[in-house]
Amino acid sequence: MAELDSLHHVAIAVRNIAEAVAWYRERFRCEIAYQDETWAMLKFGNTNLALVLPEQHPPHLGFTSPQALGSPRLKTHRDGTRSFYTTDSSGNTVELMDPTSV
Amino acid sequence: MAELDSLHHVAIAVRNIAEAVAWYRERFRCEIAYQDETWAMLKFGNTNLALVLPEQHPPHLGFTSPQALGSPRLKTHRDGTRSFYTTDSSGNTVELMDPTSV
Numbered sequence A, B: 001m002a003e004l005d006s007l008h009h010v011a012i013a014v015r016n017i018a019e020a021v022a023w024y025r026e027r028f029r030c031e032i033a034y035q036d037e038t039w040a041m042l043k044f045g046n047t048n049l050a051l052v053l054p055e056q057h058p059p060h061l062g063f064t065s066p067q068a069l070g071s072p073r074l075k076t077h078r079d080g081t082r083s084f085y086t087t088d089s090s091g092n093t094v095e096l097m098d099p100t101s102v
Helices: A017-027 B017-027
Strands: A007-013 A031-035 A039-043 A048-052 A060-064 A082-087 A093-097 B007-013 B031-035 B039-043 B048-052 B060-064 B082-087 B093-097
Touching: A007 B007, A017 A031, A017 A039, A017 A048, B017 B031, B017 B039, B017 B048
Parallel strands: A007 A048, A060 A093, B007 B048, B060 B093
Antiparallel strands: A007 A060, A031 A039, A039 A048, A082 A093, B007 B060, B031 B039, B039 B048, B082 B093
């Protein structure tokens, strides 16, 4: 089977970061990879859940994609990942991540 | 490290299933696990992306959870998975899946 791309993270909008972290930690075995008052990243067994404030960041899906390899649209983020954002055919925000950067 | 729970699938709302399948297949290495006119499931390397019509199914995250083990709220689905739906502290729809059923 050919190698498949991966969902690096899914980001959902929450009204309060600490409240949402507590909600997910009570129900799921996951680890806090990062948390401040403006966003958090929870590590699950196979991917990551980002909790964001809707006024700061859109909910989105972050996948690795061969199309992000060397794209001139790439931006480098604080965590070293390189990606660009687009919207799918229905307006959902999707992040295409350089597979070599994750 | 203790075992962590997994994101079995993320379901997003799209306006047309075939159009959305084509959009994701053009950008990502993923396989079509199921597709009809009302929904589709795309298999990625580490999880699955469900494409649903908003009038039929809410967008949601489906995680395995120890809390779903033997819960009286469990429903068995056509694919044999057992789960129940809830909403998180911000109103996002979350599916808690029996880890032994996925």
